Amino acid sequence: MAKVKLTKNEQKKQKDALKMYTRYLPTLILKKQQLQMEIRKVEERAAEVKAKKEALEEEFRSWIAVFGEDVGLDHRVLRVKDIVTSTGNIAGVPIPIFESAEFYPASYDLFEKPLWVDKAVSKLEKLMLFDLEYEVLEKQVELLNQELRTTSQRVNLFEKVMIPETKANIKKIGVYLGDQQTAAVVRGKISKRKLKVS
Numbered sequence: 485m486a487k488v489k490l491t492k493n494e495q496k497k498q499k500d501a502l503k504m505y506t507r508y509l510p511t512l513i514l515k516k517q518q519l520q521m522e523i524r525k526v527e528e529r530a531a532e533v534k535a536k537k538e539a540l541e542e543e544f545r546s547w548i549a550v551f552g553e554d555v556g557l558d559h560r561v562l563r564v565k566d567i568v569t570s571t572g573n574i575a576g577v578p579i580p581i582f583e584s585a586e587f588y589p590a591s592y593d594l595f596e597k598p599l600w601v602d603k604a605v606s607k608l609e610k611l612m613l614f615d616l617e618y619e620v621l622e623k624q625v626e627l628l629n630q631e632l633r634t635t636s637q638r639v640n641l642f643e644k645v646m647i648p649e650t651k652a653n654i655k656k657i658g659v660y661l662g663d664q665q666t667a668a669v670v671r672g673k674i675s676k677r678k679l680k681v682s
Contacts (some may be wrong), residue, residue, distance in 0.1 A: 488653045490660040498657065502650040509642045516639055518575045519632040523625060530621040537614035544607050562608050563588045567616055574624075577631045582620035585613055 488494055568583040590605045 488657065490657050492661065495654060495657040495661065498650050498653045502647065502654065505642050505647050505650065509639070509647070512635060512639045512642065515575050516632065516635045519577075519628055519635060522574045523628045523632065526621055526624045526628065530618055530625070533614055533618045533621060537611060537618070540607065540611055540614065544604075544611070562590050562605060562612060564612065564616070567620075569620060574628060575631065577627055579624045579627050580620050581624075582617040585616050587612070 488498065564585055565588045566586040568585065569580040570583055572579050572581045587609060
């Protein structure tokens with residue numbers, strides 16, 4: 485606990501600080517709740533994207549199996565040229581929002597590959613889009629969790645340190661000033677008696 489001056493000015497300063505802390509604390513608590521809610525929403529969205537990707541992968545595997553031939557399609561056929569994101573804001577936290585992605589044209593010899601390869605490349609593109617969106621959603625969760633940690637620390641600081649400390653300081657100053665006032669009254673009465681006796 486920091487040492488405080490036992491004066492009326494310090495008492496007023498401590499009361500003003502307490503008023504500010506108690507006014508600011510509900511805002512912090514609300515921000516903490518909002519961040520927790522938004523993290524859940526983003527995690528649910530990430531789970532949706534992952535489930536869609538897994539369903540598409542399963543469909544893709546069974547679809548390729550029908551043709552029964554290995555045409556050598558892999559992630560090198562399709563490369564990401566640019567990822568388009570915008571910036572959103574959740575509870576004062578700037579977060580990336582996945583918009584789309586641009587791919588380099590798939591490079592394979594049309595004369596050597598079967599006709600269905602074009603459709604396979606299109607499905608690969610969709611799979612990669614799900615991966616890219618999932619990565620952006622993970623980044624959102626990471627950023628929101630960082631802000632949640634900071635906000636939780638502030639809430640704890642206000643609830644467990646600043647407010648109780650300030651209340652204790654106000655009480656301590658009040659007791660001291662009350663004692664001083666009582667002592668002054670007693671000294672005044674003693675002086676009065678001494679004057680009457682003389």
